[in-house]
Structure formats: structure tokens, C-alpha cells
Amino acid sequence: MSAQLDLEVPARDDVIVLDAEVPEKIIWPVAGGKGGTGKSTLTANLGVGLALLGHKVILVDGDLGGADLHLFFDQITPPCSLANFFNREVSSLQEVLVPTPSENLKLLCGGNEFVGLANLAHQTKQKFMRHIMRLDADYVLIDLGAGTSFNTLDLFALSNDGIIVSTTEPQSRVDAYGFLKNAVYRRLHRAFGRKTRAKMMVEEFSRDSGRKSGRVEHLLESLDSVGDSEGLRAREVLGEYHPQFLLNRVRREAQIEEGQRFLQLVRQYLSVDPHYIGHVRTDSKFLEACERRRPLLIDSPNAHAVKDLCNVLMNGLGVPDRLRRFGPGHCRRIAGVARIEAKFW
């Protein structure tokens, strides 16, 4: 009886195999803590802006139970949504993407008709998150709902650079701070294994000092006393975390300075380093665009809020024009591209 040898076929030396680099997918969850700060509006418009810059974009409506992103694209009843996915009618999120008039932009609509979507079971949520990671695009923007539920926090944790949207009202900033605090504690909580001393310390801290004005730095010092690796691990987790802050509905210069002071407080109390990516001024044209169920960039490309959005995209978020038409200093030219694009919407 002879045994068949399994020989590895050597690579041919007369063939050069080229391997392309696929641009890394960037995921930006958009949250804010408070409702009505303009998360969905800004998510829709940032998505359109990215598409105008030549990138492939997928917008995910992660506001489970309160989905409305599709309304910005004139989709009253989308042909498919997350409901199809959670009902297991499709096996991947790619199959429920809804095209938009822009070839670079696709939409993953929330399924409001699916009862109980806001209270996903843990396993279902994990599955949803895994499938989001498998979506293939240059940028994936996830519009999250208000509040600090675990679903929202965990979806926000899909990225180290999630976007926090706040308006100029103190109530909004307080809720944004609350959201960030919850996000930080959630991260620290998940950084350590079950029933470890470090995890218990994080839980205890969040219950006691965290409720008052305790600083995360004190928690880190306590973790240092547990052991070298715990303290280091916690600092590593927070060191990688750079949430991005976007100020919406700005009316005065002084409000931008207040926003910057807010970020200083976040750095001081939460030991994370948020980035300020810009502001968007109040503009009545937003409301008109919403009523017409179109993004502002397409509805009124000459609006001054469009200039702010373009500035946020190219300077704040550092998104390059894939077609190299203009650099960050000429971001207003996106309006010209938007005007041409608008003819096809």
C-alpha cells in the first residue's frame, strides 16, 4: 500500500504576483447623548460629502427603534432594512443595502416595523456588530440614537474615533459629557476579564466616585496599585481612544470657545483626548432640506452651513479628495461638485 504524498506546489519564480492595498475601512459612529442635536442630519450630510469626495460610503441607521435616516434620502418605505436582517430573511447586511442617487453612497435603513428592535438581545447585538465590521466601504457612518443604553455605547465602541455631536446649549453639553463618561467606563469595564479585581474596581468607581465628580485619573492610580499590567492596560485603552467632537447650531464665536473649554474638562476628568473637528452654524436651510427629504449638500449647496460641513470633512476629519481635485484649503469647491450632483437627485 503506498501513501500519497501531499507535496506543496512551489511558487513559480517566473510569475510576479502583485498584491494591491485596499484602503482601510473607517467606521465613524455618530452619537451625542441628547436627542435633537442633529446627529441624523449631520450623518446624512457627512455621508453625502464623503461620497462627493469620491469615497465609497455606507450609512447605517443604528438608532434602533427610532430610525429616520432614510427620510433624508426620500425613502418613505425603504424596500429593505435591518428588520430583514434580524428576521433572518437575509444572511448579511450587504444584501439589505439601499442604493441612493449617488453611486458612491448606500444606505442601511433601520427597521422600525420590527418590534423590539430597541431591546436587542446580547447575541443579536453581537451579530449585528460583527456584520457591520464586515461591510466593505471606505467609510461607514453609524447614526446612533440618543441616550446611553448599552446598545448605543457598544455600537459607539466599534471605533476609537467616534463622533460626538453637541449643540451650544448647556443641556446638550451635559448630556454629551454623560455619554462620554459612560463610554469611557464601558471601555474600561470591557478591557478586563470577568471577576477580576480590576473589573470590580472599575464597577465600584463608576458607582461611587464616578457618580460625583471623580476623575478617571484616580481610578487609573488605583488600578496601578493592583498591579503593573492593570494600570498599563487601562491607560493603553484610554490612550487609543480619541472621540471627535462636532459642535452644531453655532450662532456666535464665543460658543466655539465654550466648546473648547468643554473639551478641556473632558481631558481633565475623563483622561481621554478628544479632537475638535469643527462646527456647523445654524442655518434655516437645514429645515427646508429636511422638509424636502434631501440632504442639505444636495438641496442647497450654496448654504453657509455647507461650507462648514466641507471644512469639517476635509480639515477636521482629514478626509482627502480621492480624485485629487482640491485640497483642504479649497474645500468650498465641494459645493460646485454638489451642484452638478444635485441635477441627478
Place this chain on the structure above:
Amino acid sequence: MGMAFCELLSLRWFGRRQTVDEPFEIITEIRRASRILIIPNDRIGGFIGGATVYRAVRKSYPAAEIMLLSDQRHAVLARQMSHVDRVIAGPIGGPVWSAGFRELCKLVAKTQPDLTLCLGIDCSSRSAHLCQESSARIRVGFERTDIQAFNVELTTRSSDLHEEEQSRIFLDVLGLKCSGPTWWTVADGRGEQLRSRYFGAEADREDLIAIDLARGAGRRWPNKMVRELVGRVLERWSRVVLFFTLAERKQVDYLMATFRGQALAFQQHDLSEVAALLAGCAALITRNTDVAHLAMALGRPTVAVLDEDPSRWISQTCPTVSVVCSRDPRGSGAAVLAQAAEKWVDGNPVQRGTN
């Protein structure tokens, strides 16, 4: 002309002073080389055509350290050459008096090769200068009149030889065995992901035609002609893939606005990305030899519009290229090019290499 003169002057100013070596046996030294630096022709065609040389050198010197000098634009491709141990990338195309070029010269000098091979009959004086800077004991190159960079010079009867011919001559003279042509292919995984992301998961190769808008050394195609060409191509194929350089970005903008949804545009800065995308197209129409060489290497049917004798740029043995010669780019006519592409794609299912 003025620029070339300034360059030569700078090279002579910055160049190493010639030293007189003790006499040595050339063939023995060539055989004994343990550190070999290869300087391919500046242009992408020379770089791709030189693959046969890199392979032959690796086969003849299995234990030697083989270094490849590459322009920054081609560095992505260079790093994927399995026959090469080390890639030295720098601004070969930059001004010779620039800090970047001077830095590259120092880097090359530090490599201390035993043998430097400067490929290309018409390689630039910068490449020859870099060969000189390497200070290798043996510096081999084709004969030049502007710089005395080589101590072993090859002379040919004609300067209009294709890269393949030049490589063969090079290897013959050095006594290195040429082991047949080199094939190029694109790896499936990431290439497919790239095509799926930008062309769409359902995109069929037969639906896409690539057009390279880069003007190369000649005049650019006028907007009207390109618009007509794209329009005619779209009568047969569903979408057009436009490759461009920064110089053509306004033209690309115009075409994207005109053929929105049917035209996809990609800049040529990453040649491995260009290769992956080309692999998903039925054919390429081009008047610039850079992307044409890549398409030919990948076995994609190519319609090349050239305003000079094509034998210098297109190998006579390449079965996948159709050459349309025209001194005036406008004289070719969009209809002629579109018809050539259609005929070529229909009659050319050939693909070289393996997938």
C-alpha cells in the same frame, strides 16, 4: 534643453571625482559579486521590462544580496519583487540639486555594492549618476556621451530597442542565463476586494473598459475627443474606468460630470491598485506607455495610441497590444479607437500568467 544642461552641470559638480583603480579581472569580479545593485530604467516600462534581469541575476547569484533602486512612484511595485532582497526608494525623478536627490545619492553610496547594473539604453543621466555614486568596483551600463558613469559600457547598433531586447543584451554580455519571460498577475484576495468595492460586487470584467488619460510626453487629448471616445465606448460597454494623473484632473472632473454613474476615476499614484483594477477590465485604451506596460505585463488587451515608432515601446512578441500610430492625437479619431478596442477585445481572450 536649458533644464537638461543645468542638470548635467549639477551632476558634474556633485559627482564623485574619478579615482584610478588597480587593474583587475572584470569577469572574475563580476562572478564574485556578493552585493549587487540594479538601477532599472526610470520609466515604468523599463522597470517592468527589467524583471527578466532581476530574475536572472537572482538565479545566477542565489546567495548575493540584490538591491533594487526605485523611484518613489514605483516603490510599491518594487517591494513586491520576490527576486530582490532590498528596495532603495527615492526621488530619482526630482531635481538633482534637491535635498531629496542628494540624500538618495548618500543612501546609494552606503549600500557599497560590488556590482551595479544600470539598465536602459535611454535611462536618464540621473540614473547614470546614481550608478557612479554607488562606487561599485564594476559599474555596467549602456554607452553614454554625457556622463562617464560606467567602467563597463555596452554598445548596441541601434538605440531603438525594446526593453526585452535590451535586457537580453545585458544578460548575454554578463554571461547570465536568461530564463524566459516573466509573467505578472494580480493576487486574488485583496485585488478582488478592491474591485468589488469600487466596481461593485456584481461587476463583470466584460462590462468595463479602461481609458488612460495621462498624456505622457505628448499633448493631451482634447476634451471633445475624450468625450466622444467615452461615449462610443459606452455604446458597447456599460462602464468606463478612467486612469489619470494630477495633470488631467480637470478633464476627469468634466468627464465624471458628463458620464456620471458610468465613469469611474482612479488616480495613478498607486500602481499596484491600478494593476488590480486593470485586471477587472476587458481592455485598456491609452496613449501613455506607463499604464500600457502594466496592462501588457498583465495580459490585458491594450490599444496603444502612439505618435512615434512603437517598436521602442511595444514588444514585437506581445500578442495583446494593438497599436494605432498617429502623429496628431486628434487624428486617431474616437471612432477608430473605440472600434480598435472592440475588435481587440472580441479577438483577444488571451491572458498571460496564472491567477
